[in-house]
Structures are given as structure tokens and as C-alpha cells.
Amino acid sequence: MTTLVFVHGWSVTHTSTYGALPQRLQQQAAAHGIALDIADIWLSEYVSFDDAVTMPDLVRAFDHALRDLHLVSASFACITHSAGGPVVREWLRAQRERPGVHSTIRLTHLMMLAPANFGSALAQLGKGVLGRLKAWWDGIEPGQRVLDWLELGSAESWSLNLDHIHGEDPAGYEQFLFVLTGDRPDRGLYDHANSYTGEDGSDGVVRIAAANLNAHHAVLARGTSAAYDTLSLHLTKAPRTAFKLIAGASHSGTAQGIMAAAPHVTVDTLLRCLRVTDAGRYAQLCDAFEQENAERDADKIEREKVGPFPARVHIHDPRSLLIVRLTDESGEALIGSRFLLTAGAPANPDWMPQGFMLDRQANRRSANVISLFLNHTLLAGDQRVADPASSRRTLRPATDAHRPYGAMLQPADLSELVHHALARSAASQDLFDAIGPHQTTLLDVVLPRLVHEGVFRLTQKRAPEDFSNPVIGAVIP
Incomplete structure (x- = not known):
């Protein structure tokens, strides 16, 4: 029996965000040989729209909520959407680094839908005037502290992702991570005040590259030579993570959203993930996803209808x-x-x-x-x-x-x-x-x-000497 926990993304205020996905998963699980009863499905309700709430606060509260499940097998699987992916990944790191503080409940499968693992270009808009006005209109706060994490290049996301890139391969201890993301925006949800919502190479909110955990850490720094003007490249590659492009899916929306609309391919892919039970099968699924992504990349021309005018052509490089x-x-x-x-x-x-x-x-x-x-x-x-x-x-x-x-x-x-x-x-x-x-x-x-x-000199001169304008001198080796 698999216990399945759903974790939503930033600014969500209603469990309707999960759409029909939990129900469809439960209905089709048996056909894939997975025992999943409706009583084993839990929907998260966490607050990201309060400016005082931080990512560590969410991790602490998530850990507390998990303890209340009283799991028979002391393990669970998790499906996240958008910012929910980083929330659970931060919990995994906290659980590993502070085992005496956090629960020992084991996460076996982390299936991330459109995760903002490296942030979102839209986070700056959420923190700006338009975001504050929308939050005021909806009667909530924008969730400033969570948005700080989600901004591209934040110190918090940088820390978490460096930890992942240089860390152990989770599949080695049978913890399996999966990233599923849409490959294009929903053109019907385009916001004319913000071109990021129609950006190719994204799902309209999160860039494909920012979702993928198959990342690199590169360092350009002075090498063994004494030259100050030449930087050598040092490269570290992250452990392999299963990554799947969901063709035609966008970040959200009832028409083609990866979760709310629950397209059949999303359900089928999640069930393929849940069937993974060891590192060998995980590697096979990684290979299969890579082949399917290559086929999607080969079919990269999209024609967007523009009323009575010629269609816009998008090349999905x-x-x-x-x-x-x-x-x-x-x-x-x-x-x-x-x-x-x-x-x-x-x-x-x-x-x-x-x-x-x-x-x-x-x-x-x-x-x-x-x-x-x-x-x-x-x-x-x-x-x-x-x-x-x-x-x-x-x-x-x-x-x-x-x-x-x-x-x-x-x-x-x-x-x-x-x-x-x-x-x-x-x-x-x-x-x-x-x-x-x-x-x-x-x-x-x-x-x-x-x-x-010139920063620091010693002298034996006894006569008073002004060194307010020091001689710069040579560079200290």
C-alpha cells in the first residue's frame, strides 16, 4: 500500500489546485499493479502567501504534519507542483543534516511536476508592484520570503542545488527523484504586461532548464599558474535524475496545465515512476525518458493561431x-x-x-x-x-x-x-x-x-612620517 502526499506551489489558497489528478491516479493505479486506495492520498494545505513565512518554516511545519500521518511502513511517496518541489527537497536536506530534529519518515519517490528547482524569472514580478497589487486584491500577502527563495540565483536555491550537485546519488540508497515538466506556455494565459508568461523554453512560469536537476557546477578560478588574468575551468556534474518533458503541457490552467487538467500522459508517467523499485529500473526509466525527450525535441515547430493573421511560428530549441x-x-x-x-x-x-x-x-x-x-x-x-x-x-x-x-x-x-x-x-x-x-x-x-x-609595511625610521598616501608597491605573492 502506497501512501501518497501531494504538495502544491506558491500562493495557492485552495485544494482545487490539484484538480482531478489524485482521483485519476487512484483509478488507474491498479492497472499498473500499484495498490493505492483513496484513504492513502493526502492533500497538502500550506501557507506561502504570508510575508513572515520562510522556507525553513515550511520545512519545519511539513515535518510536523508528516508525523501526524502515523504511517504503518514509515515511508511515503510525494507528488509536488512548482515551488512544492523545493519545499520537499529542503526538507530532505534538513532531515539528512539534522536527524535528531526531523522525523525518520522515509521518502521513497519524489515526483516533481514543473518544479522551480532553480527558481523562476517570474519571482521578481511577484515581488514587484503588480504582484503586490494582485495580492492586495485577493486579500493575501505576496509571500515575500518564499519569493526571495524562488528568485533566480538566490543564495538559498544556490545552496540547495550545490548540495545536490556535489552530493551522493539518491538512487544509491533507493530514494528516487523524478522531474516532469511541460514544454510550452499556454498561449491563452499570456499576460501582455509580462512576456515571461509566453516565453519559449518554459511552461509559462518555470523554464525547462530551471526544473531539470541534471545540472552542472562550474568554477572559473586561478589555476596552478601564477598568472592573475587566466582562469581555469573545473566542472562537477550532478547525479543523474529522471527527467521527462510532457509535450503540450503548460505550468497551470484547465486547458493544458500539467496538473489541474491532468492529461493522460501526466498520469501515465507518474505511474511509471511509482513502479520503480530499485536503481536498475530507475536507470532504465532515465534512459527511456531521454529517448522520449529526443523525439520531442526533433518535433520542435509550433504554429500559434493569431486570428485572421498568419500564424506565429515558434521553434522550440x-x-x-x-x-x-x-x-x-x-x-x-x-x-x-x-x-x-x-x-x-x-x-x-x-x-x-x-x-x-x-x-x-x-x-x-x-x-x-x-x-x-x-x-x-x-x-x-x-x-x-x-x-x-x-x-x-x-x-x-x-x-x-x-x-x-x-x-x-x-x-x-x-x-x-x-x-x-x-x-x-x-x-x-x-x-x-x-x-x-x-x-x-x-x-x-x-x-x-x-x-x-603598501597595505602593510614595517619601518625603523624614528622621525615622524606621514603614510596617508602610501606607495602602492608590488603585489604580494
Whole structure:
């Protein structure tokens, strides 16, 4: 008998958000050999719309609520939507790091629908004037502290995702994580005041790459050489996570929402996940999802009806999310620095492929963290894209890769007693190796902190001496 807990996302105030999904799962479970009774399904009701509530508060309350279930097997499976994914992942980390404080209830399957694992570009809108006005109209608060977590590049999400990337593979101890996300927005829900709601490469709220846990942590830092201006690339890849694109599904809405509308493919995929019982079957499902995603990516032309006018054409290329954090060797944030991507040899920022940069957004609380939304296909190079309705018509000509790709950092302080120097990635390395399709890369760019001898000197002169304008001197090794 499987106990199944549903966890909703940010700003939800009614359990109708789960739609028909719990009922359909229960009805079809038996056909898949899964014992699931309606009494074993629990729907979460948690408060994210109170400005005082933080992510640790939700973790603490979630842990308390689980204790009240009095589970016979002391284990459960969980289906989350949107911000619910990070909530449960934070609970898993807290449970692992503080076993004496949190319950020992074991989560076997975490199935995340459209999770904002790396945040959402919409979080800034939720914190802005429009979000506050909507919250006031609905009689609730916007949930400021949870939105802080959900903002792209937040320190909290960065910490959780670094922990995942550098951590053990959960499948090794039979805890199975799954990410299912829609592959396009619901055009009928487009908000003309906010273009993110119609952004290709997203489900209208969460970017595909920001949902996927198959991520990288890349570090550009000074290597073993003494050169201050050359940064070497160090790369860590996250444990493999089952990732599935639900074709035609969006984040929410009754027409094509991944959860509320409960399309048959969502139910079938969730049941496929629940049937996984060991690491071998998990690896097989990962392989199957990869093949199905490749088939979806091959069919990437969407025609959007525009009344009596010619249809809009959308080319659904895989996108990548590059979240860059600029610091120096002491951990100090580099504010006001310019980060540039470069292409070719010699490296030149003017040689980047046309149209590769789709969006950039700085984190409001950490100005040294910038999120870049990139077209992975244009970076990789692509064949001519023909119109499926007429193969002679070209929707996009063939594009060439401009590799190797690199990075250049121009700090705001280039002189004085303590400063930073211009630096770039090593010419022998290609930053493209750190960027995956439908994936996020956390990139730490770490500049050497140059301290000169003039900061501290010793003297034996007995005569009074003014050192208010010190001689800078050489850089301390």
C-alpha cells in the first residue's frame, strides 16, 4: 500500500489546485499493479502567501504534519507542483543534516511536476508592484520570503542545488527523484504586461532548464599558474535524475496545465515512476525518458493561431540557464563588474552567435549574481530548419557553432592598494562543455584578490612620517 502526499506551489489558497489528478491516479493505479486506495492520498494545505513565512518554516511545519500521518511502513511517496518541489527537497536536506530534529519518515519517490528547482524569472514580478497589487486584491500577502527563495540565483536555491550537485546519488540508497515538466506556455494565459508568461523554453512560469536537476557546477578560478588574468575551468556534474518533458503541457490552467487538467500522459508517467523499485529500473526509466525527450525535441515547430493573421511560428530549441556568481578569492562579491561570453580564437565577445542570448536577470538581493537564458541549439550550431508544411520554405537557415566559448570578466576596480585584474578563461578550454540542453549550470567566477605591499609595511625610521598616501608597491605573492 502506497501512501501518497501531494504538495502544491506558491500562493495557492485552495485544494482545487490539484484538480482531478489524485482521483485519476487512484483509478488507474491498479492497472499498473500499484495498490493505492483513496484513504492513502493526502492533500497538502500550506501557507506561502504570508510575508513572515520562510522556507525553513515550511520545512519545519511539513515535518510536523508528516508525523501526524502515523504511517504503518514509515515511508511515503510525494507528488509536488512548482515551488512544492523545493519545499520537499529542503526538507530532505534538513532531515539528512539534522536527524535528531526531523522525523525518520522515509521518502521513497519524489515526483516533481514543473518544479522551480532553480527558481523562476517570474519571482521578481511577484515581488514587484503588480504582484503586490494582485495580492492586495485577493486579500493575501505576496509571500515575500518564499519569493526571495524562488528568485533566480538566490543564495538559498544556490545552496540547495550545490548540495545536490556535489552530493551522493539518491538512487544509491533507493530514494528516487523524478522531474516532469511541460514544454510550452499556454498561449491563452499570456499576460501582455509580462512576456515571461509566453516565453519559449518554459511552461509559462518555470523554464525547462530551471526544473531539470541534471545540472552542472562550474568554477572559473586561478589555476596552478601564477598568472592573475587566466582562469581555469573545473566542472562537477550532478547525479543523474529522471527527467521527462510532457509535450503540450503548460505550468497551470484547465486547458493544458500539467496538473489541474491532468492529461493522460501526466498520469501515465507518474505511474511509471511509482513502479520503480530499485536503481536498475530507475536507470532504465532515465534512459527511456531521454529517448522520449529526443523525439520531442526533433518535433520542435509550433504554429500559434493569431486570428485572421498568419500564424506565429515558434521553434522550440533546447535552452540552457547559466547562473553566474562573481566573487573573489576571499568570498567578497564583485559588484559592478562586467561578465562577457566570448567565442572563437582569439576570444571575442563580438563573435557570439546571433540570437544566442534570450534573457538576462540580476538577483535583487545579490547584485553579483546574474542569470543568463541561452539558446543551446544556436550555441551548438544547427542544420537548416524547414517548414513542416512546405519543405522548400526555410524557417531558419543553417547556423554554425562559434566554439570554443569562453568568458571574460572586467572588474570595476583595476588599480589601488587592493584591486582585481581583467581576467578570462583559458584559451585551451571550452565553456560549452559545462552547458547542457534543457539544463542549468551554476558558474562561480572567482578572481584573484590583488593586495599590494603598501597595505602593510614595517619601518625603523624614528622621525615622524606621514603614510596617508602610501606607495602602492608590488603585489604580494
